[in-house]
Amino acid sequence: MKTQDHRKESKRAAPPKAISRREFSRIAATFGLTSTLLAYGGFARAGTEPTATLLAQKAAETANHRAKTTPQIKLTYGMAGLTLDATWVAKVGTFDFIHDIEERTDNAVQIEAKGGNSICGEMTCAEMCMQGIIDLYLASTNNAAMTCPYQNILDFGALWPSRAALYSFAFDYRSEDLWREPMRRTYGLEMLFGDYGLRGFFMSKMKYGEGTPALDTLEKLRAANAKVRTTGTLFGLKSMQLMGVNPVAIIYEEVVDAVRKGVIDGAEAWEIPFEVIHFTEFTGQYLYLKYCSGNWVTGMNVKALEKMPAELRDALMESAYHAQVAVLGQEEASIWQKAGSGECDPPPPGTEHWRCGIRNIHWSQGEMDRLERVISPKYNPDPWKEWMDKLDKIYGNGSIFEKMYEAAHEVPANAYAIDIIPKRWWKPNPPWWNNPETAPWRRGTGYFARSLENMVQK
Numbered sequence: 001m002k003t004q005d006h007r008k009e010s011k012r013a014a015p016p017k018a019i020s021r022r023e024f025s026r027i028a029a030t031f032g033l034t035s036t037l038l039a040y041g042g043f044a045r046a047g048t049e050p051t052a053t054l055l056a057q058k059a060a061e062t063a064n065h066r067a068k069t070t071p072q073i074k075l076t077y078g079m080a081g082l083t084l085d086a087t088w089v090a091k092v093g094t095f096d097f098i099h100d101i102e103e104r105t106d107n108a109v110q111i112e113a114k115g116g117n118s119i120c121g122e123m124t125c126a127e128m129c130m131q132g133i134i135d136l137y138l139a140s141t142n143n144a145a146m147t148c149p150y151q152n153i154l155d156f157g158a159l160w161p162s163r164a165a166l167y168s169f170a171f172d173y174r175s176e177d178l179w180r181e182p183m184r185r186t187y188g189l190e191m192l193f194g195d196y197g198l199r200g201f202f203m204s205k206m207k208y209g210e211g212t213p214a215l216d217t218l219e220k221l222r223a224a225n226a227k228v229r230t231t232g233t234l235f236g237l238k239s240m241q242l243m244g245v246n247p248v249a250i251i252y253e254e255v256v257d258a259v260r261k262g263v264i265d266g267a268e269a270w271e272i273p274f275e276v277i278h279f280t281e282f283t284g285q286y287l288y289l290k291y292c293s294g295n296w297v298t299g300m301n302v303k304a305l306e307k308m309p310a311e312l313r314d315a316l317m318e319s320a321y322h323a324q325v326a327v328l329g330q331e332e333a334s335i336w337q338k339a340g341s342g343e344c345d346p347p348p349p350g351t352e353h354w355r356c357g358i359r360n361i362h363w364s365q366g367e368m369d370r371l372e373r374v375i376s377p378k379y380n381p382d383p384w385k386e387w388m389d390k391l392d393k394i395y396g397n398g399s400i401f402e403k404m405y406e407a408a409h410e411v412p413a414n415a416y417a418i419d420i421i422p423k424r425w426w427k428p429n430p431p432w433w434n435n436p437e438t439a440p441w442r443r444g445t446g447y448f449a450r451s452l453e454n455m456v457q458k
Contacts, residue, residue, distance in 0.1 A: 175425050
C-alpha cells in the first residue's frame with residue numbers, strides 16, 4: 001500500500017524546463033537548426049538541462065566545427081514527433097547516429113536534421129523518404145505501416161513476449177530475410193535502427209484512480225466497456241477489437257484534452273511516449289499488456305544510400321549499428337528510471353509513474369496466455385487471414401507470421417533486453433547467437449535478470 005506521504009509526493013508538479021521553445025528557436029535561427037539540435041542532444045545524453053546561454057555556446061561550437069569541412073555527402077533527416085521534451089525521455093538514437101557518422105567520417109557525411117514535425121509527420125515521413133524528398137526519416141513503424149503495409153509484420157497480436165524479443169530480432173540476421181529485404185525491395189527503404197517497445201493501456205485517473213479495482217484480468221477489462229484511444233496502428237486496432245475494448249481514433253496531440261474532458265477512458269501507447277506529453281498526469285492504472293509493438297525506427301532511402309561511396313556507406317551502417325546499441329541501453333534505462341513503466345510495481349521512486357501515483361498493473365501469466373489465445377493469429381487465425389495472405393505475397397517465401405512467431409518466441413517473457421549481446425544484423429549469426437547456453441537472454445537468466453531476482457530475495 002502506498003503511504004499518505006507517497007500520495008502527496010506523487011502530486012508534485014513536473015520540474016520546469018530551463019530553456020523555452022522561443023529561446024531554442026532564436027538560437028537555432030542564429031546557429032542553424034542541426035547544430036542546435038546536436039548541441040541540445042548532447043546535453044540530453046549527459047542528463048544536463050542547459051540554460052539558453054549554455055545552449056548558445058555549445059551550438060556555436062558545433063556550428064563552427066561542422067563548418068570547417070566541406071562534406072562529400074549531405075543528407076536530410078526528417079524526424080516525426082522529436083521535440084525538445086521528447087529528447088529527455090525517448091532515446092530514439094537520432095543524435096547518437098548523427099554525432100557518430102559525422103565524427104566517423106570527419107564530417108565527409110553531414111546530416112541536416114529536421115525535427116519536431118518541421119518537414120514531415122508520423123503519417124508522411126516514410127512516404128517522403130520513399131519519394132526521395134528526404135534521405136532519412138524517423139517515425140513509428142505503426143504509423144508508417146499506413147504507407148508501407150509490410151511494416152505490419154511487427155504488429156501481429158501478442159507476437160512479442162518481451163522487449164528483449166523485439167531487440168533480439170533487430171540484431172538478428174534473420175531480420176534481413178523477414179523484414180529488411182522486403183522493405184528494400186517493396187518500398188526502397190533501408191531499415192536502420194530504432195527503439196522498440198510493447199503497447200499497453202493508460203487508463204484514466206478519473207475512472208480508474210486510487211481506490212478503484214485493478215483491471216487485472218481480461219474479464220474485468222471487457223466488463224469496463226472502456227473507450228480507449230488508438231492511433232493509426234491497423235493491427236493494434238484489430239487486437240483491441242478482439243480483446244473487447246472500444247477503440248476511439250484520436251491523434252496524439254489531442255489525447256490529453258480527450259481524457260481530461262472524459263471523451264475517452266484511457267489510451268494505448270508503449271512505455272515512453274505518454275510521459276513526453278504528460279498524459280501520465282491523468283493516468284490511474286497502466287495495464288502493461290504487451291499486445292502489440294510500439295517502435296520509433298529510422299529508415300533511409302535505398303537510392304540515397306547506394307549513391308554514397310562504398311567506404312562512406314560502410315561507415316553509415318557502422319554508425320547505425322552503434323546507434324542501435326546506444327538506444328537499447330538508453331531506452332531501457334529511461335523506461336525503468338525515468339518513466340517507471342517497466343515490469344516494476346510499485347513504480348520506482350522519482351519516476352514519472354511514481355510522481356503521478358500510477359498503479360502499474362501486470363497480468364498473471366495465466367491471463368497473458370488467455371489474452372494471446374484471443375488475439376494471436378496462432379490461436380485465432382480467421383480475423384487475420386486476409387492480411388496474412390497479403391503480407392505473405394510481399395514476403396514471397398512462406399508464412400511470414402509463422403517465421404516471425406518462431407523468431408519472437410525463442411526469447412522468453414522473463415528475459416530483459418539489457419542482457420542481449422549486440423551484433424551487426426547484416427552479418428550471419430555466429431554459433432553462440434541462437435544457443436541458449438551462450439546467449440543467456442534466450443533463457444531469461446542473464447545478468448540483469450539475476451540481479452533483479454537477488455534484489456527481490458533480499
